Amino acid sequence: MTALAESRGVPAPSAGMTLTKKRARQALLLVAAPTILMALFCGIPLVSVVVFSFYKPWAYGMKPGFVLDNYIEFFTTATYLQTLGFTFLIAIIVLPLMVLLCYPVAYYVCFFVKSERLKLYILLLCIVPFWTSALIRMVAWLPLLGRKGLINQILMGIGIIDEPAEILLYSEPSMVFSMAIIWSVFMIGPIYFSMAKIDRQVIEAARDLGASAWTTFWKIIVPLTKPGLATGILFVFVVMMGEFAIQKFIGGGKTTMLANVLIQQQGLLQWPAASAVAVVMVLVSIPVIVLIFQFVNLRREL
Amino acid sequence: MPEPTSYHVARFGWVKIVLAVYVVLFVLMLYGPFIVMVILSFQGEDGGPTFPMQGTSVFWYERLFNPSGTARDIGEYVGDxxxxxxxxxxxxxxxxxxxxxxxxxxxxxxxxxxxxxxxxxxxxxxxxxxxxxxxxxxxxxxxxxxxxxxxxxxxxxxxxxxxxxxxxxxxxxxxxxxxxxxxxxxxxxxxxxxxxxxxxxxxxxxxxxxxxxxxxxxxxxxxxxxxxxxxxxxxxxxxxxxxxxxxxxxxxxxxxxxxxxxxxxxxxxxxxxxxxxxxxxxxxxxxxxxxxx
CATH class of the missing domain: 1.10.3720.10 (MetI-like)
Incomplete structure (x- = not known):
């Protein structure tokens, strides 16, 4: 093999070590451009919001300075604290709900659908709505859930309710529900991905050793899909923290989350205050993200 | 011999049926807004963004490509x-x-x-x-x-x-x-x-x-x-x-x-x-x- 390489005028790698070193050097060259760009693109916003969050608030814009006013304002205003709490409350409700809604779908497709082609079609069916405008999908809930919406009309038509149900739109439950549906692809994808990787022989072995279907599910399948669950929860949590449109359309603007406060302050040209909210958002996300990474080694999973 | 896939829940045929029904319902929920979007885009000229349909038309598509073409001001966002x-x-x-x-x-x-x-x-x-x-x-x-x-x-x-x-x-x-x-x-x-x-x-x-x-x-x-x-x-x-x-x-x-x-x-x-x-x-x-x- 070495002789062949040499006969073609290529210096053969003298030892395994040099080849590894050479590969590492090439890797560093390749990795340089993406790394520098990503460091800049991540660094710019983070440094900016931190710097501007210490600026002096001003009626129209801001003044350079180093004051804690914006943070004091945030942490002493009851509405902001409520918003912070509400954001986490929504996260605590939406994430388990999404797991409950999406896990069975992934499970069905993975274990009950036999034809590979049909599996692909069902998964594609779940992804297609994701390829249309997310904003319009949110707005399109209005004719369904509104006071005069289709669901209310149907319910009244068959006589289940006498008056239109108000809870269907502009309420917390409707917000939670539509978030769960709109982001479901972020959850189904990773769960399915880790489910499909489970070695079927492990399941067979459990069954051969006398485990019931239920035991097999809890002791084999659920633990083995933990990385997928963690990844899905991570995606949804992060998207949720930065989202402001669903609250506006489906929540009716009554109930706001941190992202809405940020957009609101920005609209009022209160950049230091908006930056402080942004910093708080990042700081409260970090422990959650670190916690999720305890359950999944993303690098090994891929 | 049963397939490995069905083997795991061989005794629980009803699980499969329940899950199948659920997946159909889930997909319907996913497509609810999508279907509404398509239907309401053909809403009649006098209709709003909700049901019922006031006839059908391609008026809203025309407005999209030619926003100033219609004289009637509906008070909507102009956009480009x-x-x-x-x-x-x-x-x-x-x-x-x-x-x-x-x-x-x-x-x-x-x-x-x-x-x-x-x-x-x-x-x-x-x-x-x-x-x-x-x-x-x-x-x-x-x-x-x-x-x-x-x-x-x-x-x-x-x-x-x-x-x-x-x-x-x-x-x-x-x-x-x-x-x-x-x-x-x-x-x-x-x-x-x-x-x-x-x-x-x-x-x-x-x-x-x-x-x-x-x-x-x-x-x-x-x-x-x-x-x-x-x-x-x-x-x-x-x-x-x-x-x-x-x-x-x-x-x-x-x-x-x-x-x-x-x-x-x-x-x-x-x-x-x-x-x-x-x-x-x-x-x-x-x-x-x-x-x-």
Whole structure:
């Protein structure tokens, strides 16, 4: 093999070590451009919001300075604290709900659908709505859930309710529900991905050793899909923290989350205050993200 | 002998039926708004963005392409959907190319062991960990601070790449991790240097993965608004025009926009689907190629 390489005028790698070193050097060259760009693109916003969050608030814009006013304002205003709490409350409700809604779908497709082609079609069916405008999908809930919406009309038509149900739109439950549906692809994808990787022989072995279907599910399948669950929860949590449109359309603007406060302050040209909210958002996300990474080694999973 | 798939729940036939019904219901929920969008986009001229339908028409599509053509003022957001759409298309295509190339480079590099690979891996994912509005605000304040006007391409591109690159990178890494190294080693043994090996062996095999990554990049950028809203400046991208159209008075026109966006997405996916099947790697063992070089 070495002789062949040499006969073609290529210096053969003298030892395994040099080849590894050479590969590492090439890797560093390749990795340089993406790394520098990503460091800049991540660094710019983070440094900016931190710097501007210490600026002096001003009626129209801001003044350079180093004051804690914006943070004091945030942490002493009851509405902001409520918003912070509400954001986490929504996260605590939406994430388990999404797991409950999406896990069975992934499970069905993975274990009950036999034809590979049909599996692909069902998964594609779940992804297609994701390829249309997310904003319009949110707005399109209005004719369904509104006071005069289709669901209310149907319910009244068959006589289940006498008056239109108000809870269907502009309420917390409707917000939670539509978030769960709109982001479901972020959850189904990773769960399915880790489910499909489970070695079927492990399941067979459990069954051969006398485990019931239920035991097999809890002791084999659920633990083995933990990385997928963690990844899905991570995606949804992060998207949720930065989202402001669903609250506006489906929540009716009554109930706001941190992202809405940020957009609101920005609209009022209160950049230091908006930056402080942004910093708080990042700081409260970090422990959650670190916690999720305890359950999944993303690098090994891929 | 039962299939391994059915084996696991052989005694629980009802589980399968319940789950099947559930999946159908779930898909219906997923498609509820989608179907509503399509139906209401053909709402009659006097109808609103809700049921019941007041007849059917293509009035809202006409308004979309010719906003000033109708004399009647409905009090809706004017918008410039055609040009916004073009801007979004240009932006998405650029974002797609840049993030796919960067992701291919990064994933190819990550196959080797080198110092700092771990931290760099997590750095790449930070882009999707920072909440969207924070990224937008941070970039907007930075450009404002150094006195550069916000622009739908110039200042928006970095924000979009930060969002799409991690997804493209994950896709590429997933594909590379299932990659059989022996073909590359064979090429190296036959005297190809690493660049030629990459170009003639790795890249052709990776093509479907690269396509998938590009598709991800395109769709994520084309639909992005949470990051874009604060950095795009005075000229809107398509999602921003849609967002604008929801601020004043919602009319069925927005559903017409939705249908057109869906059609564009389907066209893009169709093109990618075709390219992916057409580009599937077919080894040619004719033995002629090597002599020509």
């Amino acid at each position: 959907f055609g040009n916004a759409g073009l801007r979004s298309l240009v932006l998405a295509l650029l974002v797609m190319c840049i993030s796919t190339v960067l992701a291919t480079m990064a994933a190819q590099a990550m196959r080797a062991r080198f110092l700092g690979a771990g931290p760099i891996f997590y750095l790449y994912l930070v882009g999707i960990m920072i909440p969207g509005v924070t990224v937008g605000l941070g970039h907007a304040l930075f450009w404002q601070g150094i006195g550069i006007d916000k622009h739908w391409l110039g200042t928006t591109l970095p924000v979009h790449i930060l969002w799409t690159f991690p997804f493209c990178f994950i896709v590429m890494l997933t594909v590379f991790n299932r990659f059989d190294r022996s073909t590359e080693e064979a090429a190296m043994c036959l005297g190809a240097n690493s660049w030629r090996t990459f170009w003639h062996i790795t890249l052709p095999i990776m093509k479907p993965g690269i396509m998938a990554s590009a598709l991800f990049g395109f769709t994520l950028s084309f639909d992005e608004f949470a990051r874009t809203v604060l950095v795009a400046g005075s000229q809107n991208t398509l999602p921003l025009d849609v967002l604008g159209a929801t601020t004043i008075r919602i009319t069925p026109r927005i559903f017409a926009v939705g249908v057109i966006i869906t059609l564009i997405s389907f066209a893009v996916i169709g093109i990618f689907g075709y390219l992916m099947t057409a580009s599937r790697y077919r080894p040619r063992f004719t033995g002629q190629e090597e002599h020509q070089v």
